[in-house]
Amino acid sequence: MKYMLLMQFSDQTGLPPIGTWPPEDVRAHIEFMRDVERKLVESGELVDAQGLAMPDQARIVRAGAGGSSVVTDGPFPETKEFLIGFWIVDVEAEERAIDLAAYVSAAPGPGGEPLNMPIEVRQVMSAPPEEL
Template identity: 70%
Template sequence: MKYMLLMQFSSRTLDVPSVGEWRPEEVRAHVGFMSDVNGKLAAAGELVDAQGLAMPDTALIVRAGADGAPLVTDGPFAETKEFLAGWWIVEVPARQRALEIAAEVSAAPGPGGAPLRMPIEVREVMSAPPTEA
């Protein structure tokens, strides 16, 4: 089964400074932790994809215009309190394993090396439309 693990950053759920305020060695420790997790998942054959995203101030919002052309506006605004920071797609034999992986990445180090305990949303990737029960 494939699962998507979504790493959310939110000032409501994390009481840490923004990443831009971390010391360089704290950023390196955080990125190193994530690289190590990705390496272990790849070695176990569980990693399908993992990506970090640029900060939300670089995002754009696109809607289809009446003529089908893209209507582009700036992305999330300064008042945005939470954003998607990255994701993993894992292929594991059972949901429990996806939950274990989510707990591991939730503990990535933040300022001072303390585990962030950030929320990780776990969603099954649908391979086909649901069938009637």
């Protein structure tokens, strides 16, 4: 079963923005993330993994009248949290996806302390649920 592990950031988590960390802590964090990816590749569980640009570079696009499109900056200023990266994994059971999320949640932050960042775990659906 495929699951998406969504790494989110928000002011409410109390996590300091990575741009404020000492360079050696940023390197340790990035090395941890590379190690996670390497392990998932070796286990055959990795489908895809991507980091995302900061929200100030995001654009919200809506279809407009007459085939035009409306593009605005996004997410909106009132947004409390934003997606900073994700992994798609193909695992035997949800429990494994949860274990992976817990491992990633403990990525090192400033001073090497575990961040305990929230990781959302969602199954990737291949078709609509049967009951629909």
